[in-house]
Amino acid sequence: MAIVELKPVLERLAGFPILTFEAGDIVLSEGGRTGRLLFLIHGVVEVVKADWVVARVSETGAVFGEMAVLQGRPHTANVLAVQPSSFYVVDDAEAFLESEPPMALYVAVVQSRRIDAANNALIEARSQIARFGQRRGLLVEMLDRIGGALHASA
Numbered sequence: 001m002a003i004v005e006l007k008p009v010l011e012r013l014a015g016f017p018i019l020t021f022e023a024g025d026i027v028l029s030e031g032g033r034t035g036r037l038l039f040l041i042h043g044v045v046e047v048v049k050a051d052w053v054v055a056r057v058s059e060t061g062a063v064f065g066e067m068a069v070l071q072g073r074p075h076t077a078n079v080l081a082v083q084p085s086s087f088y089v090v091d092d093a094e095a096f097l098e099s100e101p102p103m104a105l106y107v108a109v110v111q112s113r114r115i116d117a118a119n120n121a122l123i124e125a126r127s128q129i130a131r132f133g134q135r136r137g138l139l140v141e142m143l144d145r146i147g148g149a150l151h152a153s154a
Contacts, residue, residue, distance in 0.1 A: 014088075021087075024080070030049065036069075036091055036093055039062070039063055040086075042085065044056065046080050048078045
């Protein structure tokens with residue numbers, strides 16, 4: 001059993017406004033400050049940073065904008081609709097999370113899963129590079145820096 005079930009989260013969000021985006025629309029812009037949380041209802045989006053697709057997301061309940069809200073900074077990536085997509089929108093996300101501990105816990109669980117996936121990808125990439133005899137190479141050094149940054153920010 002998950003620490004927070006999706007069904008009650010979606011039931012809680014059911015009263016919030018819904019935003020819909022067409023394929024190619026920008027859902028969130030890197031550098032923007034919306035103060036919003038967006039919870040995917042349906043569709044597919046890509047998270048793009050520095051012209052790289054960081055993630056392709058289609059899971060109902062996926063959360064976007066949480067890093068900016070939790071850290072009080074602008075959005076760090078673009079989120080683009082790949083196909084028609086809709087989201088529940090929480091406009092005053094900070095107040096919402098403060099007043100709704102189960103929802104804050106849900107966002108924390110989603111973040112934890114993302115960090116775990118990033119850590120696993122980093123370890124796998126580092127292992128593959130090491131197998132090719134580049135143990136002290138530039139790529140391994142860069143991966144070590146990324147790993148250090150992930151560790152420092154945890």
